Amino acid sequence: MIRFENVSKTYKNGTPALSHVSVNIEKGEFVFLVGASGSGKTTFLRLLLREETPDQGRILEAGRDIASLPKWRVPYLRRNIGCVFQDFRLLPNKTVYENVAFALEVIGRPASTVQNQVPQILELVGLGEKGGRLPNELSGGEQQRVAVARAFVNRPLILLADEPTGNLDPTNSETIMALLERINRTGTTVVMATHDQNLVNRMRRRVIELDHGEIVRDQVRGVYGVPEGVL
Amino acid sequence: MANYLRYALRETLTNLWRNRMMTIAAVLTVAVSLSLVGSALLLRQSAAQASAQWQQGTRVTVWMSPSATSGEINTVRTQLNQLPIVKSCVFRSQYQDYLESKSVLPASEWTILKPVDVPSSFRCTPTVPTDAFTIQATFQHEPGVYTVTAPEQQIRQMNHTIRIVQVVFIVLAIVLMISATVLILNTIRMAIFSRRREVSVMKLVGATNWFIRVPYITEGFVQGLLGSAVAMGAVWALKTWYPLHNEFTIGNSAMWGTNIVVLLVGVVVGSVGSGIAIRRFLDV
Numbered sequence: 001m002i003r004f005e006n007v008s009k010t011y012k013n014g015t016p017a018l019s020h021v022s023v024n025i026e027k028g029e030f031v032f033l034v035g036a037s038g039s040g041k042t043t044f045l046r047l048l049l050r051e052e053t054p055d056q057g058r059i060l061e062a063g064r065d066i067a068s069l070p071k072w073r074v075p076y077l078r079r080n081i082g083c084v085f086q087d088f089r090l091l092p093n094k095t096v097y098e099n100v101a102f103a104l105e106v107i108g109r110p111a112s113t114v115q116n117q118v119p120q121i122l123e124l125v126g127l128g129e130k131g132g133r134l135p136n137e138l139s140g141g142e143q144q145r146v147a148v149a150r151a152f153v154n155r156p157l158i159l160l161a162d163e164p165t166g167n168l169d170p171t172n173s174e175t176i177m178a179l180l181e182r183i184n185r186t187g188t189t190v191v192m193a194t195h196d197q198n199l200v201n202r203m204r205r206r207v208i209e210l211d212h213g214e215i216v217r218d219q220v221r222g223v224y225g226v227p228e229g230v231l
Numbered sequence: 232m233a234n235y236l237r238y239a240l241r242e243t244l245t246n247l248w249r250n251r252m253m254t255i256a257a258v259l260t261v262a263v264s265l266s267l268v269g270s271a272l273l274l275r276q277s278a279a280q281a282s283a284q285w286q287q288g289t290r291v292t293v294w295m296s297p298s299a300t301s302g303e304i305n306t307v308r309t310q311l312n313q314l315p316i317v318k319s320c321v322f323r324s325q326y327q328d329y330l331e332s333k334s335v336l337p338a339s340e341w342t343i344l345k346p347v348d349v350p351s352s353f354r355c356t357p358t359v360p361t362d363a364f365t366i367q368a369t370f371q372h373e374p375g376v377y378t379v380t381a382p383e384q385q386i387r388q389m390n391h392t393i394r395i396v397q398v399v400f401i402v403l404a405i406v407l408m409i410s411a412t413v414l415i416l417n418t419i420r421m422a423i424f425s426r427r428r429e430v431s432v433m434k435l436v437g438a439t440n441w442f443i444r445v446p447y448i449t450e451g452f453v454q455g456l457l458g459s460a461v462a463m464g465a466v467w468a469l470k471t472w473y474p475l476h477n478e479f480t481i482g483n484s485a486m487w488g489t490n491i492v493v494l495l496v497g498v499v500v501g502s503v504g505s506g507i508a509i510r511r512f513l514d515v
Contacts, residue, residue, distance in 0.1 A: 072440075078436065103436040108235065
């Protein structure tokens with residue numbers, strides 16, 4: 001599904017963000033990206049969204065090299081990728097319902113699909129009652145659930161999450177993780193960058209650890225850090 | 232497509248309403264600057280109009296000497312009638328000119344004047360105002376002609392003044408047009424800058440650039456339209472309650488011509504400006 005082939009990216013100020021990263025993520029996998037701040041996790045996700053292009057190497061998504069994608073095709077690439085961020089990134093002037101519906105309107109889905117799909121997905125994230133609210137009338141956990149609903153409403157092949165629980169308390173984090181797992185079970189590939197040790201340790205999913213832009217660990221059923229006893 | 236049109240329309244209207252302070256700012260900017268542009272254009276046209284009217288009033292007067300014989304008068308008359316550069320001529324007898332001089336001369340001088348002392352005259356209108364000089368040169372030395380007067384100096388001076396006035400108004404209009412464009416662009420840019428987050432979210436969920444751009448462009452279009460409508464009203468008001476001399480009267484066609492320019496500038500600057508202003512936020 002996702003394949004990095006010897007990918008390097010250096011920012012203009014000279015800091016290397018990723019160097020010679022090669023990794024392969026299969027369809028339907030659930031992958032944690034861990035590592036300290038500045039280790040390259042966010043760059044990894046930005047490259048997948050084609051918000052950045054690699055200086056070197058190839059990135060394949062669904063068999064296609066996305067670096068060579070012409071600019072006008074980028075929106076179509078992004079329609080297959082759902083995104084969740086630490087800061088939710090909801091449209092503050094639109095209601096919960098409109099925020100989710102927006103993702104469908106943007107890709108030209110007919111009104112009937114919108115009317116059918118949005119309530120369904122809001123029900124799924126447990127916000128069936130709150131469609132008419134504005135984002136600032138919701139708690140952080142609820143806002144993030146709206147973001148998840150928006151990311152998933154058009155059934156993307158890939159879901160990227162950049163610290164989705166970074167602003168949430170443990171209970172709300174649990175809820176979000178349960179949702180992401182549920183989405184993953186439908187066959188969607190989930191890539192999640194996180195600092196949350198407990199979550200990673202408990203989930204026992206594949207863990208890719210980055211350090212100064214290099215992959216230092218890739219474990220199939222990993223934990224956040226290498227257990228101390230091992231060293 | 233129908234879906235998208237509905238979306239774009241709804242988005243345009245809600246954006247206009249939601250950002251109404253910005254909308255008002257943009258509309259006022261367009262209105263004020265285009266009112267000035269329109270007024271400058273209109274004044275320039277009125278100056279041209281007045282110049283044409285004044286020149287039409289140009290007269291050449293061929294004064295016959297009081298002692299001229301009727302044969303000499305008839306020769307001059309025939310020649311004047313044959314010249315194509317002379318549009319029309321009216322002959323005034325000595326007595327007619329004697330009566331007219333009453334209004335020009337002080338009473339003390341007029342009482343000692345007799346009709347036989349006064350020259351008879353031909354009052355001629357040249358076909359083209361500048362032909363006045365040619366007529367003057369042609370008849371100056373004809374037998375029986377006392378002198379030929381043409382308002383040469385005045386015509387030259389007036390033409391010069393009018394030309395300066397026109398250039399000043401054109402320069403003014405151009406400068407105002409440029410500043411209007413910059414002001415409008417800046418207002419739109421600020422409006423869009425305040426919504427860059429919204430644009431970035433749109434990009435994130437896979438909206439194409441045109442999908443994002445169109446509502447902003449229609450928004451700019453509507454702002455430009457409203458602004459120019461106000462400016463057109465100002466131009467109309469200027470035409471209707473024009474404070475200057477009669478000869479500066481502005482025709483309806485001049486007003487509509489100006490208003491079409493105002494409308495086009497407003498609408499084009501509004502929509503193209505929005506399109507340009509949003510470009511940098513689309514490049515993600």
